[in-house]
Amino acid sequence: MPEYELSRSLLRSGPAASLRINIRAVAQYAIDDGKGKVASDAVDQCLRALEDLDSMLLHATRKDPTASIKSMKNKVNVALGAIDSLLQTVPSPVLDKAKAIADAYRNPNDEEEESKPEDLDPDLKQLEAIL
Structure with missing residues (x-):
C-alpha cells in the first residue's frame, strides 16, 4: 500500500x-x-502540477x-514535462555549465571511492522510489 503521508512529506521537503x-531562478536565465x-508558463505549469499532486x-x-x-x-509526468520545457528555454552555455556541474557531482574523482546507490541521501532514495 502506498505511503501517501510520507510521499506528501517528501514532496514538501528535500529536493522537491x-x-x-x-525553479523561478532557472526561469530567470530564459x-x-x-x-x-x-519559461514563465513552464514554471506555472510545473508548480500547478506539484500543487495538484500535493492535494491528491x-x-x-x-x-x-x-x-x-x-x-x-x-x-x-506533467511536472516533468514542464521542467523539460523550461530547460529548453535556458541558453545553451548556461545549461552546459549546469550539466557539467551536475556530472561532476554525480561522478566523484578517481581518488574518491565511487558512491553506491545505498549511500544516497535517504530523502533522495525515497523520492526515487516514489517516482
Whole structure:
C-alpha cells in the first residue's frame, strides 16, 4: 500500500521543495535570453502540477477514491514535462555549465571511492522510489 503521508512529506521537503523554490531562478536565465513567456508558463505549469499532486496525496490520506495513483502519476509526468520545457528555454552555455556541474557531482574523482546507490541521501532514495 502506498505511503501517501510520507510521499506528501517528501514532496514538501528535500529536493522537491528545493525545486519549488529554485525553479523561478532557472526561469530567470530564459527571461534574460528573451524567452520569458515560455519559461514563465513552464514554471506555472510545473508548480500547478506539484500543487495538484500535493492535494491528491492529501485526499489519498483521507481515503478519497478520486485520488488515484494513475492521476498522481499523470501530475508527476506533467511536472516533468514542464521542467523539460523550461530547460529548453535556458541558453545553451548556461545549461552546459549546469550539466557539467551536475556530472561532476554525480561522478566523484578517481581518488574518491565511487558512491553506491545505498549511500544516497535517504530523502533522495525515497523520492526515487516514489517516482
